[in-house]
Amino acid sequence: MTCDDFFSFLYPYLDGELDAPHSAEFERHLEGCAPCSHALEAQESLRSSIHGAQLREPLPTGFERKIRRQLDEASRPASLRRFAAWRLLAAAALVLLVIGGSWKFAQKQKAHDNGDVSVTAADSAAAELVDAHIRALQPGHLTDVTSTDQHTVKPWFNGRVAFAPPVRDFAAQDFPLVGGRLDVFQGRTVAALVYGRRKHFVSVFIWPDPALDAEQYAGAMNGYQWISWKQSGLRFCAVADTSRDDLAALKDLIVR
Amino acid sequence: MQDREQFDQLVLPHLRAAFNLARWLLRSREDAEDVTQEALLRAFRFFSGFHGSDARAWLLQIVRNTCYTWMEKNRPMQSAVEFDELLHLSPLPGPEAQALAGGERERLTKALEQLSPRSREVIVLRELEGCSYKEIASITAMPIGTVMSTLARARERLQQVLSRPGIKEANHDV
Numbered sequence: 001m002t003c004d005d006f007f008s009f010l011y012p013y014l015d016g017e018l019d020a021p022h023s024a025e026f027e028r029h030l031e032g033c034a035p036c037s038h039a040l041e042a043q044e045s046l047r048s049s050i051h052g053a054q055l056r057e058p059l060p061t062g063f064e065r066k067i068r069r070q071l072d073e074a075s076r077p078a079s080l081r082r083f084a085a086w087r088l089l090a091a092a093a094l095v096l097l098v099i100g101g102s103w104k105f106a107q108k109q110k111a112h113d114n115g116d117v118s119v120t121a122a123d124s125a126a127a128e129l130v131d132a133h134i135r136a137l138q139p140g141h142l143t144d145v146t147s148t149d150q151h152t153v154k155p156w157f158n159g160r161v162a163f164a165p166p167v168r169d170f171a172a173q174d175f176p177l178v179g180g181r182l183d184v185f186q187g188r189t190v191a192a193l194v195y196g197r198r199k200h201f202v203s204v205f206i207w208p209d210p211a212l213d214a215e216q217y218a219g220a221m222n223g224y225q226w227i228s229w230k231q232s233g234l235r236f237c238a239v240a241d242t243s244r245d246d247l248a249a250l251k252d253l254i255v256r
Numbered sequence: 257m258q259d260r261e262q263f264d265q266l267v268l269p270h271l272r273a274a275f276n277l278a279r280w281l282l283r284s285r286e287d288a289e290d291v292t293q294e295a296l297l298r299a300f301r302f303f304s305g306f307h308g309s310d311a312r313a314w315l316l317q318i319v320r321n322t323c324y325t326w327m328e329k330n331r332p333m334q335s336a337v338e339f340d341e342l343l344h345l346s347p348l349p350g351p352e353a354q355a356l357a358g359g360e361r362e363r364l365t366k367a368l369e370q371l372s373p374r375s376r377e378v379i380v381l382r383e384l385e386g387c388s389y390k391e392i393a394s395i396t397a398m399p400i401g402t403v404m405s406t407l408a409r410a411r412e413r414l415q416q417v418l419s420r421p422g423i424k425e426a427n428h429d430v
Contacts, residue, residue: 011408015382017389046415047383053361055368056384057279059272060289067271067296068264074300075260141329182328184321186305188397 003029006036014043125186126217126237130224132183133203133239136192142201143179143194153180157191163234165191165206170253175202195250202240202250209235218244231255263303266311271296273312273385274319280380281323283369287330295322313387316395320377327373367417375410382407 009026012018018026030037136142145156154167160182169177178194183205190207209230218227227247228237236254238247274295278288299318306314368376381387381395392407393400 011404011411012389015389042415043411046411046418049360050364050379050383053364055361055364056272057276057285057288059275060285063275063289063292064268064271067268067293070293070297071260071263071300074297144328184325186302187317187321189321 003033003036006033007039010036010039010043014040014047126219126226126228127221128185129203129205129237129239130221130226132185132192132205133224134222136181136183136194136203137201142181144181146179148177148179150177153177153193156180161189161191163191163206163208165193165234166254167193168254170195170250173249173253174198175250175253197240197242197246197250200240200242202238202242202247204250204254205237205239206234208233218247220244227251229255259303260300263300267296267299267303267315270312270315274315276384277316277319277377277380278323280368280376280384281320281373282327287326291322291326292319294326295319298322310391310394312385313391313394316381316385317397320395324373363418367414370417371410371413374406375413378403378407379410379414 006026006029009018009022013023013026030040145153147153148169148171150167150169157165157180167180175195175197178196178201180194181192183190183192185205185207188207190205193204195202195204214230216229224239224241225244225247226237226239228235229251238250240247275288275292278292279285282288282291295318299315308314368379377396378392381392387395389400389403392403396403398406
């Protein structure tokens, strides 16, 4: 083994992540190797100054109390009433569940708890995307890359997401491509394409979905329609305040 | 509500870790307060989807995502393409300034803040939160190998930044 090889042991050794045999080997090497033992000393001294400086930020006064208050508010059942369509949603989510409802949340949840929780969970997946779409409609948030040219939008996603979303312009079919953006769904980055439809915008969220479930789902909430389908390993979810038929038409164009 | 009790027991103990990560990612206590609040509410909302054993890693993952989303929206020029290169670094306080400014702590804070968010977060998770490589991998959604190389590079950068001559030399340019 060369010194370079041993050098790759340095940080795992420092972090206590090197197994015993390798640690012993590395320690033997250290005895005879000045550069490696200097490097280790330097890193140990850096670590001790970081620890000595107490850089871990203390909580602001009253912060935890404030958070607890907000959680109290959020967990009050009355807050559910803010969503006028709540009952409708619960019903829609139940239908989802009955037709074999996968969608990450529903699946995870079923094994864990009773059906009631699943309803809220399946529903929050779609709700999260509807929320993301509504947020995006605020001025300046709709697109990160604005272009009607699919050859501008598609490469923009390179390196920003770990998959290649299919980007095509459907201006001829009255769904002009407006641009693309990144969004966060269930804690990970997803691609969102934005299409125009008369005076409305459609967000098409796209992410890799290894689940076997290839069902199509659709629903409505707060005046927004959504439709979700699977295609070549990717799950799509289109959201807009247009008609269900419009969304289905766009889906057909994308799938084609 | 049963969910709420569980959330208080499992997640809230990690509030300081959450705030600490946000403060270092955003480099601002004020912004960190807002973003931590938002992240906690998000976490609570999706708590029914949490079945793992590591509530801290789960919460920190949400905090991290909320921070990056916030930076994309609020500091679009900065977040994605922040440089680690020495050329772009501003001078650290020299020895005299150090004594005035509270010494080593100030110096390290400045140095850490000059790293890119991706470098900074692995140092904060490893050194301030004591996370294992595996935990860092799950928080940042990176493979362990990438965690190791990012951490190694971040430490080297940090050392480079700290060993640069301080304010004195920079003053010559002014």
